[in-house]
Amino acid sequence: MPKVKSHFSCQSCGYQSAKWMGRCPDCGEWNTFVEEKENEERGIRWLGDKRSKGKPLPISSIESSQGKRIISGIIEFDRVLGGGIVPGSLILVGGDPGIGKSTLLLQSSAKISEDTGTVLYISGEESEDQIRLRADRLKTLSDKLLILSETCLEDIIPQIETINPSIVVIDSIQTIYTAQLQSAPGSISQVREVSCQLMNISKKTGIPTFLIGHVTKDGAIAGPRVLEHMADTVLYFEGDSGHSFRILRATKNRFGSTNEIGVFEMKSTGLEEVTNPSELFLSEMSAGISGSVVISSVEGTRPILVELQALVSYSNLSMPRRMATGVDPNRVSLLIAILEKRIGLHLQGEDIFINVAGGVKIDEPAVDLGIVSAITSSFKDKPIDVKTVVIGEVGLGGEVRGVTNLDARVAEASKLGFTRCIIPKIKKNVLRDAEIKIVEVASVAETLEVLF
Secondary structure (H helix, E strand, C coil), X not given: CXXXXXXXXXXXXXXXXXXXXCECCCCCCEXXXXXXXXXXXXXXXXXXXXXXCCCCCCHHHXXXXXXXXXXXXXXXXXXHHCCCECCCCEEEEEECCCCCHHHHHHHHHHHHHHHCCCEEEEECCCCHHXXXXXXXXXXXXXCCEEEEECCEHHHHHHHHHHHCCCEEEEECHHHCECCCECCCXXXXXXXXXXXXXXXXXXXXXXXXEEEEECECCCCCECCCCHHHHHCCEEEEXXXXXXXXXXXXXXXXXXXXXXXXXXXXXXXXCEEXXXXXXXXXXXXXXXXXXXXXXXXXXXXXXXXXXXXXXXXXXXXXXXXXXXXXXXXCHHHXXXXXXXXXXXXXXXCCCEEEEEEECCCCCCXXXXXXXXXXXXXXXXXXXXXXXXXXXXXXXXXXXXXXXCCCCHHHHHHHHXXXXXXXXXXXXXXXXXXXXXXXXEEEECEHHXXXXXXX
C-alpha cells in the first residue's frame, strides 16, 4: 500500500503547511487551511508512457500557427481572443454566477461544430437534460456538439483521446476531480492537478480547451493563482445585474492584445453581439439635463462613446460623500481638488456622485475632462449641448493634455452625428471633418468657457 501523506493548504492562495494554522502567512486570510491527503504515487503516472519526448529545435524551423486560428463564429468573441482560437491553447473564462459564461461557450460551441468540427462540451454542474433545455432556448442544436456530464478526470481524458474534438469545454473546472488525490473537488490541490493534466493534453494533442472558473466574492477567479499562470488566455465576463449589457475582457492573452473588449446584450434567446456599442450606450440619453456629458473611451483599437453623469447637491454631513461608479474614485477626488484650487468652485460642502451610464467601467485618463465638465454642469445647473463630445486628460495645474488615438475618437463622434468635439490643443494636426466642429482647449478654465 502506498504511504498516505497529508498537508494543510490555504483555500485562498494555495500556501501549504505541515500543520494547521489559523491565519495564512502568505495572503493573510483567516480559517482558510484545510487538510488534504495525497498518495506518493500520484500526478501523471497514468500518462507516463504517453508524454512527449521531443528534442530542442531551432526557433526558425518551428512552424507558426498564427494563420491556423479557429473562428468561433462570434465576432466580438474572436476580437477579444485576438482573431480566433489558437490550436493547443488553454483559455480560462471567469465571471459572476449567472453572468452568461456557459451561455456564451454553448453558443460558440454550436457555431464551431457546424463550421470546423466536433466539439466536446463537458459539464460537471448540469445533466444532459438540463443542457438540452438551454440549447433549445438558445437554438444551438447540432449533431457535432457532443455533451458529456462527467466530473472524474480519469473518465474524461479517454473520451478526449477517442473523439479527438476540435475544441473541449470544461464547465466548470472547480467540479472536476482526479482520483489520484483524496481531497474534495474544488480544493486547491484538485484544481491545480486537474488544470495541469488538461493543459498537458491540450498541448500534446493541439486541441484548444476552455475552462470555466468560479469567482470569489472579491471578483477574482477562485482557486490558486497558478491556474491563471498556466492558462494562455484569461477572460473575464463583466456585467451589472441591473443592465442587460455584458462585456468580455481579456486580462491575459499570449496570442493577442489585452486591451480589446467584446460587448454583448443578454436577451431571452441568449447573448447577442453589439457591433456598435456607442450607439447602444447613448440610446437613452436625454437632452437638457445638467451634469450629463458624452465622453470617448478607447478599448483596444475601438473608440466607444458613453454618457457620463454627475450629480452635485448640498450636503448636511460634516464630511460630504464622494461616490463614483464606472471610473476611479481616487481620480475623481483629484479632479474635484483641481476644480477647487484652479477654477475656484466651492465644492467642500457638496455631495458629488459620478456614474457611467450602461454599467461600463472606464480606466483611462482621457475621460478627465468629461468628469470635470459634468461636475461643473451639475454644480452650476447648466446643461451641456447633447451634440458635444469632450475628450482630454487633466493635469494637476489645470492644463489639458493630449490623449492617444485622437483621430479615431473624433471620427467615431462624427459618424454618430455629433456636431462639436472639444479636444486638447496639441501640436499634432488632428483629422478635420466638415461635419463636426473641432474646438481645441489648453486648460480646464478655457474648456468651461466654451461649454458655458
